[in-house]
Amino acid sequence: MKKMLINGEWVEASSGETRDIINPYNQEVIATAAEGNEQDAKRAIAAAREAFDYKEWAAIPAAERGKMVHQIANLIERDQQELAELESLDTGKTVEESLGDMNDIAGVFRYFAEMADKDGGEIIESPIPHSTSRVVHEPVGVCGQITPWNYPLLQASWKLAPALAAGNTLVMKPSEITPLTSVKTFELMEEAGVPAGVVNLVLGSGDSVGAELSGNQDVDLISFTGGIHTGKKIMQAASSNVKNLALELGGKNPNIVFADAEFETAVDQAMNAVFFHAGQICSAGTRLLVEESIHDDFVNALVNRVKNIKLGSGFDASTQMGPLISKEHLSKVVDYVENGKKEGATVAIGGDQPHDPELQNGFFYLPTVLTNCTTDMRVVQDEGFGPVITVESFAREEEAVRLANDSIYGLSGGVFTNDIAKAERCVRKMRMGTVWINDVNLYFPHAPWGGYKQSGIGRELGKTGLEEYQETKHIFQNLKPEPVNWF
Numbered sequence: 001m002k003k004m005l006i007n008g009e010w011v012e013a014s015s016g017e018t019r020d021i022i023n024p025y026n027q028e029v030i031a032t033a034a035e036g037n038e039q040d041a042k043r044a045i046a047a048a049r050e051a052f053d054y055k056e057w058a059a060i061p062a063a064e065r066g067k068m069v070h071q072i073a074n075l076i077e078r079d080q081q082e083l084a085e086l087e088s089l090d091t092g093k094t095v096e097e098s099l100g101d102m103n104d105i106a107g108v109f110r111y112f113a114e115m116a117d118k119d120g121g122e123i124i125e126s127p128i129p130h131s132t133s134r135v136v137h138e139p140v141g142v143c144g145q146i147t148p149w150n151y152p153l154l155q156a157s158w159k160l161a162p163a164l165a166a167g168n169t170l171v172m173k174p175s176e177i178t179p180l181t182s183v184k185t186f187e188l189m190e191e192a193g194v195p196a197g198v199v200n201l202v203l204g205s206g207d208s209v210g211a212e213l214s215g216n217q218d219v220d221l222i223s224f225t226g227g228i229h230t231g232k233k234i235m236q237a238a239s240s241n242v243k244n245l246a247l248e249l250g251g252k253n254p255n256i257v258f259a260d261a262e263f264e265t266a267v268d269q270a271m272n273a274v275f276f277h278a279g280q281i282c283s284a285g286t287r288l289l290v291e292e293s294i295h296d297d298f299v300n301a302l303v304n305r306v307k308n309i310k311l312g313s314g315f316d317a318s319t320q321m322g323p324l325i326s327k328e329h330l331s332k333v334v335d336y337v338e339n340g341k342k343e344g345a346t347v348a349i350g351g352d353q354p355h356d357p358e359l360q361n362g363f364f365y366l367p368t369v370l371t372n373c374t375t376d377m378r379v380v381q382d383e384g385f386g387p388v389i390t391v392e393s394f395a396r397e398e399e400a401v402r403l404a405n406d407s408i409y410g411l412s413g414g415v416f417t418n419d420i421a422k423a424e425r426c427v428r429k430m431r432m433g434t435v436w437i438n439d440v441n442l443y444f445p446h447a448p449w450g451g452y453k454q455s456g457i458g459r460e461l462g463k464t465g466l467e468e469y470q471e472t473k474h475i476f477q478n479l480k481p482e483p484v485n486w487f
């Protein structure tokens, strides 16, 4: 039984309810987890409040917090194989991808550990005679953190590491369908010496635990990664006590390929952009925009490569693409493509579930390329979150940028060209939080991550990622206090 960590104790749900955790490759039950509810969330919030307001955590020097966060990184590195296998069991992604995630995750903890004691505040030149003025950064308080199923531990690490480094306490709710690596990591945080009540883990559904975290008056900040519709609900709930709010939402990310790009690289990266983790990536380059003069050659080359993508178990070293996360999500991807066909898109390859008998117990969908797409189609505008790429063509640079920006989302985008000036012109006009030139889907702890437009509010990672977990306080001191005699 996977339990919840509340105030330093591993507990079952107060209701006694549990949930089966399913392997998306074969639908086997891989674990049973406590299914918490609002009452469990309330207890965890109260513990985090108490730990922040009245326990020794607030007095621990920043350097000590930094050491603790470093130790979490050490333990993640020690247990990376076990964590990677749990992540692959839970999500279906290949163990190779999960090992890459674990390496990134340890790096995130190290990055924020290093930052923990580097901020000594700032002296302001006071305009008032005989006074001093300075700015200090303080933790926000109790943080509610809600994470999705596609990168369960990676997305959690982007929240846990800065929150702890900045001196907050927290309650995390992972996706109810992928809690395994979060449970293990909370065990590691205990082992690293994080005091009781500072980190709390509540398992359960978004409607109960997630809604409580978003609306509860004792939570000072809510940090959410997930879909746009949930993000809007959380934003509304967070208004009840004007919480600090960080939203990392979805994307419908364009990848522009100009005729002068290095052809083989652009084809290869167009595939990397969308077929890793079966396209279940917020920044997946699902909208391919190809210059007219190379459109047909590009599509042919892409289809020839896509034919060879090997689907299978994440635990088989030859597998390149695993299943989708769940039956419900598979049926959404099926509907998304079927609607695209009705709208007039042509299936160049894929467009169906595989017929291979070995894949029939898993939630597989074939890697799919849709051509004859136009920007007004739902299949081009909506985030499908599956292994599906739509192809549009353009004649001129301005048209490529206009098509790229024609979206409610603004998470990420790519440009492939050998003309540096053209690349720079394009990326400066693209309304997205991350843009890549001649590359795709790169992220690292030092650079901020987040979205323009409806892809979110705020930034994770980088210096900004720490600042999200800090309040800014101005301290003014009068060095020559005397009556003003105004009244």
Ligand SMILES: NC(=O)c1ccc[n+]([C@@H]2O[C@H](COP(=O)([O-])OP(=O)(O)OC[C@H]3O[C@@H](n4cnc5c(N)ncnc54)[C@H](O)[C@@H]3O)[C@@H](O)[C@H]2O)c1
Binding pocket: 146, 147, 148, 149, 150, 151, 155, 173, 174, 175, 176, 204, 205, 206, 207, 209, 210, 211, 214, 225, 226, 227, 228, 230, 231, 233, 234, 248, 249, 250, 251, 281, 282, 283, 383, 385, 411, 450, 451, 455, 456
């Ligand atoms: N921008 C990013 O960095 C980023 C990263 C990863 C995933 N995502 C996005 O996440 C989405 C896929 O994840 P998902 O399907 O798990 O998203 P989701 O919005 O369905 O769920 C995310 C989390 O929110 C919880 N939740 C659901 N309803 C809630 C409510 N009413 N109140 C509070 N919490 C609630 C869920 O239980 C889960 O833990 C995609 O849209 C993807 O683009 C974005």
Ligand SMILES: C[N+](C)(C)CC=O
Binding pocket: 150, 151, 154, 280, 281, 282, 283, 443
């Ligand atoms: C943010 N990222 C790219 C790690 C995962 C998005 O789903």
